[in-house]
Structures are given as C-alpha cells and as structure tokens.
Amino acid sequence: xxxxxxxxPDAGGLSVGILGGTGPQGRGLAYRFALAGxxxxxxxxxxERAEATARTLSELPGVTEGLLTGTGNAGACAADVVIVAxxxxxxxxxxxxxxxxxxxxxxxxxVNPLGFDKQGAYPLTVPEGSAAAQAxxxxxxxxxxAAFHHVSAVLLADSEVASLDTDVLVLxxxxxxxxxxxxxxxxxxxxxxxxxxxxxxxxxxxxLTANLxxxxxxxKAHVGVRVTDL
Amino acid sequence: xxxxxxxxPDAGGLSVGILGGTGPQGRGLAYRFALAGxxxxxxxxxxERAEATARTLSELPGVTEGLLTGTGNAGACAADVVIVAxxxxxxxxxxxxxxxxxxxxxxxxxVNPLGFDKQGAYPLTVPEGSAAAQAxxxxxxxxxxAAFHHVSAVLLADSEVASLDTDVLVLxxxxxxxxxxxxxxxxxxxxxxxxxxxxxxxxxxxxLTANLxxxxxxxKAHVGVRVTDL
Numbered sequence: 001x002x003x004x005x006x007x008x009p010d011a012g013g014l015s016v017g018i019l020g021g022t023g024p025q026g027r028g029l030a031y032r033f034a035l036a037g038x039x040x041x042x043x044x045x046x047x048e049r050a051e052a053t054a055r056t057l058s059e060l061p062g063v064t065e066g067l068l069t070g071t072g073n074a075g076a077c078a079a080d081v082v083i084v085a086x087x088x089x090x091x092x093x094x095x096x097x098x099x100x101x102x103x104x105x106x107x108x109x110x111v112n113p114l115g116f117d118k119q120g121a122y123p124l125t126v127p128e129g130s131a132a133a134q135a136x137x138x139x140x141x142x143x144x145x146a147a148f149h150h151v152s153a154v155l156l157a158d159s160e161v162a163s164l165d166t167d168v169l170v171l172x173x174x175x176x177x178x179x180x181x182x183x184x185x186x187x188x189x190x191x192x193x194x195x196x197x198x199x200x201x202x203x204x205x206x207x208l209t210a211n212l213x214x215x216x217x218x219x220k221a222h223v224g225v226r227v228t229d230l
Numbered sequence: 231x232x233x234x235x236x237x238x239p240d241a242g243g244l245s246v247g248i249l250g251g252t253g254p255q256g257r258g259l260a261y262r263f264a265l266a267g268x269x270x271x272x273x274x275x276x277x278e279r280a281e282a283t284a285r286t287l288s289e290l291p292g293v294t295e296g297l298l299t300g301t302g303n304a305g306a307c308a309a310d311v312v313i314v315a316x317x318x319x320x321x322x323x324x325x326x327x328x329x330x331x332x333x334x335x336x337x338x339x340x341v342n343p344l345g346f347d348k349q350g351a352y353p354l355t356v357p358e359g360s361a362a363a364q365a366x367x368x369x370x371x372x373x374x375x376a377a378f379h380h381v382s383a384v385l386l387a388d389s390e391v392a393s394l395d396t397d398v399l400v401l402x403x404x405x406x407x408x409x410x411x412x413x414x415x416x417x418x419x420x421x422x423x424x425x426x427x428x429x430x431x432x433x434x435x436x437x438l439t440a441n442l443x444x445x446x447x448x449x450k451a452h453v454g455v456r457v458t459d460l
C-alpha cells in the first residue's frame with residue numbers, strides 16, 4: 001500500500017476562503033487555488049486591501065476572471081474550506097471573534113508561531129500545544145485541520161513557477177475533513193497532501209518552519225519538504 | 231547558491247562510536263557506516279551483546295572484516311564521532327555518566343523523546359527543549375550536534391536496500407562539528423546532510439518523528455524526508 005492507494009475525495013468543486021489573504025502565504029495560496037479553478041474569497045481586516053489583492057492576482061496569467069474576490073475576514077468564512085493565514089499575533093483574537101461564522105466549516109490552520117532574533121527563527125511556546133490546537137479549542141463547532149505550513153510564499157506567488165515541488169503535511173482528528181484538505185492540496189500542481197497525524201502532533205510541524213528558514217538562510221534557497229518512499 | 235556550493239570537510243577517515251548500538255537505529259547506522267568504510271565501535275550496556283551485533287553485521291554483504299567491534303558504552307566513546315542512539319528513558323543518566331569520556335568529542339544525538347498510546351506516537355515534553363539540548367547541558371565539554379532522527383531503522387538494516395532516499399537534518403551551534411556530521415551523513419549512499427539550524431531548533435525535528443510514524447501507519451511505508459529546491 002502506498003500514497004496512491006489511499007482514496008481521496010474529489011475537491012474540484014470546493015470554494016476556498018482565506019483569512020489573512022493579503023499576507024504573503026495567503027496571497028500565494030489564493031493565486032494557486034484560483035489557478036486550479038477554485039472560487040477564492042480573499043479575506044482581510046481591510047476589505048479594500050482584499051479587493052485590491054484580488055484584482056492584482058486576477059491579472060496574473062492563467063487565472064480565470066471572476067474566481068477571486070476580496071472581502072472582510074468575516075465574509076471569507078462563507079466558503080467550503082477556510083484557510084487561516086493570519087500572523088500568529090492576531091490568531092486567537094480573530095478566530096474567537098469568527099467562531100459563529102466558522103461553525104460547521106472545514107478550517108485549515110497554516111499559522112506558524114515563531115519568534116525571531118539575531119540567531120534566526122525559533123518556535124514560540126503555545127499553551128494549547130500548537131496554533132492548530134488553539135484553533136480547535138476556540139472553534140469547537142468547526143472541523144479544524146492543519147496544513148500548508150511549509151510552502152514557500154515566494155514560490156507560491158511566482159507566476160513563473162509552474163509546479164511546487166513539495167508535499168503538504170495535513171493534520172486533523174476529523175478524518176473526512178483531513179482527506180478533503182489532502183485532496184485540496186493535490187489541486188495545486190506539484191503538491192501532494194499527505195496525512196501526517198492528529199492535531200496533537202501539529203506543534204512540531206508548525207515549529208519545523210524555523211528549521212526551513214535556517215536552511216533557506218544557509219543555502220539561499222526556498223526549500224520545501226518531500227516525504228520519500230511514498 | 232545551493233547545497234553543493236557549501237563546502238563540507240572530508241569525513242572519510244572518521245571513526246564512529248555508537249551508544250546504544252545494538253538497538254534498531256544504532257545497529258542500522260553501524261551497518262551503513264561500516265559499509266562506507268568507517269571503523270565503528272558498537273557500544274551497549276552489555277559488551278557481549280555489542281560483540282554479537284558486531285559479528286552479525288560483519289557477515290553482511292559488503293562489510294570489510296575488522297571494521298566493526300563491540301564494547302561497553304564507555305568503550306564506544308573512543309571515536310572521532312559518537313552517536314547517541316539509546317532509548318529516551320536512559321538518555322540523561324547514561325550521558326551524565328559518560329561526560330568525562332565524551333569530553334572534546336563530537337557527539338551526535340539522534341534520540342526522539344516520544345510517547346505512545348492507542349492513538350499512536352506523540353512528543354514528550356523535555357525540560358531542556360529537546361534530547362539534544364539535554365545532551366548539550368549534560369556534556370558541556372563535548373561538541374554536541376543532532377542528526378539521523380528520521381532515518382528508517384528498517385531500511386538502514388536491510389542489506390537489499392542499496393541507497394537511502396532521504397536527507398539528514400543536522401543541527402548544532404558548533405558550525406565546524408555540524409559540518410563534519412553533515413559530511414558523515416553524506417558517506418551513506420543516498421543521504422545528504424543538510425544544516426538545519428541551531429540546537430534550540432532540535433525539539434521539533436525530534437518530535438517530527440511522531441508524524442513520520444503516523445505517515446508510516448497510514449500508508450504502510452518506511453518514509454523519510456527530502457528537502458526540495460536544494
């Protein structure tokens with residue numbers, strides 16, 4: 001048995017909302033999901049900024065007109081799958097405020113709680129164990145998963161990069177939701193969504209981003225992660 | 231600049247000691263380093279068991295006679311590079327007792343502090359932040375690095391597997407020691423030793439093993455990790 005033998009659902013028709021969709025990671029994911037034909041609602045504290053981002057991304061090669069729209073963060077919750085791509089600083093507050101809008105939805109947390117000093121990046125201590133576990137705690141009515149932590153925002157946003165050479169580690173206690181997120185990751189050219197455990201194992205996946213930043217610094221690269229033998 | 235542009239030292243002549251060299255990980259590494267032509271001192275609480283392991287591995291195809299010897303753990307410290315591959319339970323006690331023997335040596339911690347329950351593996355909380363940081367704390371006179379956390383013991387030990395398709399994340403605050411360990415990892419066919427940050431970022435690398443165990447369970451595989459764009 002291998003990766004291809006684990007059947008995944010069809011994610012083709014899913015609409016995607018992105019909280020913090022004007023930041024580097026959110027913007028890059030919005031572009032790639034629009035490229036793959038998904039309706040994407042870019043959310044931001046500023047609806048105007050979200051609309052501007054949607055217009056800019058819509059003009060990139062390969063993006064079908066009308067797929068990308070901008071809205072406030074609450075408006076971005078009106079989607080099948082809602083990706084949380086906000087800075088760690090505002091994570092808890094924003095999610096607590098959007099709990100009613102996110103009830104029943106599949107939520108994908110891709111936030112990395114990191115600190116930075118002269119020696120580079122390091123993981124912050126999160127009382128709940130991870131950003132994703134915090135999300136699950138704050139959103140008891142949502143189907144919380146975690147994914148897309150390690151994807152280079154630079155490569156995502158680069159329209160010259162046709163394929164992202166990386167696997168996406170997908171975590172979640174809700175198997176059906178995790179499988180849909182795996183399938184959604186697989187919609188981006190080059191990516192596979194690999195099931196990588198329960199939410200209690202999300203902390204180290206988030207923190208590993210500090211190592212990838214160290215590798216990027218050392219080798220002047222935009223690295224990703226592949227799972228071998230799969 | 232990329233991986234090949236960062237010059238690594240020559241690790242060809244290094245002797246290797248392995249604490250806990252009769253366990254699955256230690257045994258597999260001993261075999262691979264002997265295959266690569268290194269002198270390997272397999273250490274164990276029981277010198278007899280270590281000698282038996284050395285004899286068994288010496289009979290595997292491709293291993294030159296006389297490279298592998300068995301000894302007590304203290305005897306395994308008499309090597310250029312000493313790999314710590316003991317179970318987490320005995321980690322602190324063993325290292326504290328061997329601090330004099332390990333003074334001045336390059337120590338490579340590959341221990342993963344994990345717990346297991348019905349839902350699988352999960353990371354244990356380590357007061358020092360990681361097994362490697364604990365080693366650095368207990369061995370102030372040693373040059374402590376961390377590496378080889380994710381290499382499948384099953385694949386390492388399988389003489390039918392000619393090449394290990396995986397990168398080894400090497401952590402360390404001592405750049406020269408880390409570079410030697412990277413070079414040593416590169417002596418095993420298929421492996422690259424990639425510098426992945428300081429010891430304060432070792433905890434998540436150790437803990438990621440819980441995710442790889444989850445992936446192995448889900449897909450019936452023996453997965454490893456590759457760093458892409460490098």
